[in-house]
Amino acid sequence: MNAFTQQQISPELAAAIEYTDLRKDITYADVERMCLKTRSIGCACVVVPSILVPLAAQCVSGASFGVGTLIAYPFGTQATDVKVKEVRVAVSQGATEIEIIPHYGTLRAGRWPEVEAELSVIRKAADGAVLKLVLETSYLTADELRSTCAIASDLGYTYAVNTTGFRVVSTEPETAGQADPQIVQQLLEVSGGRLRVKAAGGIETPAAAQELLNAGATRVAIEANNRSF
Amino acid sequence: MTKKQRQKTGQGAPQTAVEFASRMMTAAFSPAATEEEAKAFLRRFADYPRIDAIFVDQPWVPMAKDILDPLGIGVGVEAAYPVGNTSTAAKVAAIKAGIRLGAAEIDIGGHFAAIMSGDYAAVEVDTQAMVEAAGDEIRLMVLPETAILTNDEKLRTLEVYVNAGVTGIKTSSGYGWNTQIEDVLLVRRVFGDAFQIDVSGGVRTLDHALAYFEVGTDKIHASPIFQVLEEAKERLS
Numbered sequence: 001m002n003a004f005t006q007q008q009i010s011p012e013l014a015a016a017i018e019y020t021d022l023r024k025d026i027t028y029a030d031v032e033r034m035c036l037k038t039r040s041i042g043c044a045c046v047v048v049p050s051i052l053v054p055l056a057a058q059c060v061s062g063a064s065f066g067v068g069t070l071i072a073y074p075f076g077t078q079a080t081d082v083k084v085k086e087v088r089v090a091v092s093q094g095a096t097e098i099e100i101i102p103h104y105g106t107l108r109a110g111r112w113p114e115v116e117a118e119l120s121v122i123r124k125a126a127d128g129a130v131l132k133l134v135l136e137t138s139y140l141t142a143d144e145l146r147s148t149c150a151i152a153s154d155l156g157y158t159y160a161v162n163t164t165g166f167r168v169v170s171t172e173p174e175t176a177g178q179a180d181p182q183i184v185q186q187l188l189e190v191s192g193g194r195l196r197v198k199a200a201g202g203i204e205t206p207a208a209a210q211e212l213l214n215a216g217a218t219r220v221a222i223e224a225n226n227r228s229f
Numbered sequence: 230m231t232k233k234q235r236q237k238t239g240q241g242a243p244q245t246a247v248e249f250a251s252r253m254m255t256a257a258f259s260p261a262a263t264e265e266e267a268k269a270f271l272r273r274f275a276d277y278p279r280i281d282a283i284f285v286d287q288p289w290v291p292m293a294k295d296i297l298d299p300l301g302i303g304v305g306v307e308a309a310y311p312v313g314n315t316s317t318a319a320k321v322a323a324i325k326a327g328i329r330l331g332a333a334e335i336d337i338g339g340h341f342a343a344i345m346s347g348d349y350a351a352v353e354v355d356t357q358a359m360v361e362a363a364g365d366e367i368r369l370m371v372l373p374e375t376a377i378l379t380n381d382e383k384l385r386t387l388e389v390y391v392n393a394g395v396t397g398i399k400t401s402s403g404y405g406w407n408t409q410i411e412d413v414l415l416v417r418r419v420f421g422d423a424f425q426i427d428v429s430g431g432v433r434t435l436d437h438a439l440a441y442f443e444v445g446t447d448k449i450h451a452s453p454i455f456q457v458l459e460e461a462k463e464r465l466s
């Protein structure tokens with residue numbers, strides 16, 4: 001039994017976990033604790049808001065896991081140059097994994113050259129960091145997913161992520177995205193297996209996480225304060 | 230840093246439907262809406278008294294200005310919204326983008342993680358950078374998210390804001406963190422007219438809105454905007 005967890009996590013599952021804390025009321029102590037927990041369990045990375053990347057990078061210094069952050073969290077509504085700035089600064093401060101939220105308005109209008117242009121300059125700004133494309137899948141059609149994944153995989157992105165897990169409609173908490181085996185399989189299918197899948201949103205138990213890995217996910221986002229892990 | 234002109238605050242409750250509308254705001258954003266849905270939403274405002282501003286995604290600002298400029302309605306943008314824990318450099322870049330795009334206003338989440346960690350020096354650094362980037366070129370509203378702060382945290386945060394030159398706050402974001410009327414009362418009582426105060430979240434009727442205006446709110450962001458404007462048309466002169 002690990003000091004941080006109530007149950008045993010298999011090394012295989014541990015290696016797929018991204019301990020994530022994007023809560024508004026995250027504290028510096030939360031970041032320090034999640035980094036200790038990650039170090040002790042052996043997870044893939046921690047994921048923190050971009051303003052806390054320097055602290056997380058300092059906490060993981062010398063360890064083998066990465067620091068991830070999300071760009072234009074949670075809705076991707078910023079201008080491209082704003083996203084690029086956020087990427088550059090995060091990478092220079094020690095982020096090794098970058099999750100980019102595209103502009104869904106442009107994507108849903110089918111303006112693929114614009115979608116591609118944004119993902120392309122972000123790839124350059126990321127300077128070799130692992131790139132993950134977040135797709136708020138409940139709001140996108142299979143064709144939109146397919147076209148966006150094709151652009152991302154051509155550009156060398158590594159992962160598709162099914163949601164940020166943040167509510168899309170301000171007054172409706174139920175619009176927060178959830179991971180399930182079907183969406184994992186769908187993302188694998190629409191990307192023709194050229195993108196790995198990170199499953200995110202409401203993954204509460206090790207059994208649920210394992211089920212997502214069994215469905216083909218490579219990574220799972222687990223809330224850092226989840227006591228089951 | 231240039232000291233900004235204090236804007237007029239606390240105008241009391243509006244007397245007419247036209248004045249009421251001029252102090253209301255709303256938003257259209259993706260992924261909840263497609264661009265075509267957003268356009269249709271914006272065009273509906275031609276049939277109502279002019280509201281103050283409508284918030285849209287930064288990539289939608291040119292489209293929104295095409296529709297709203299002729300109606301005299303401002304276009305607003307947000308950054309680090311509603312969470313706030315975005316790097317200061319990205320917030321500054323967002324403000325500059327807002328100015329470049331011709332947005333009238335930008336609403337930005339404050340450094341909430343620092344507030345929660347008691348690191349008010351970091352709050353100050355983040356806030357000063359935003360104020361400097363905004364200058365007098367855009368209405369900058371900073372969000373402390375009062376709905377989930379203790380009174381002590383609210384007052385310490387606002388003290389930092391006022392010293393950093395912030396002239397406007399939006400108390401809460403509305404994403405499950407709804408403004409409380411007592412927060413407007415608290416800010417007015419302690420800080421007088423130092424800030425323009427906008428509120429968001431939970432204002433769903435004319436009576437809600439009038440109560441907020443009565444206690445010194447400057448502008449109100451309401452999601453059910455047409456419903457509230459219709460009510461104002463019926464009940465105000």
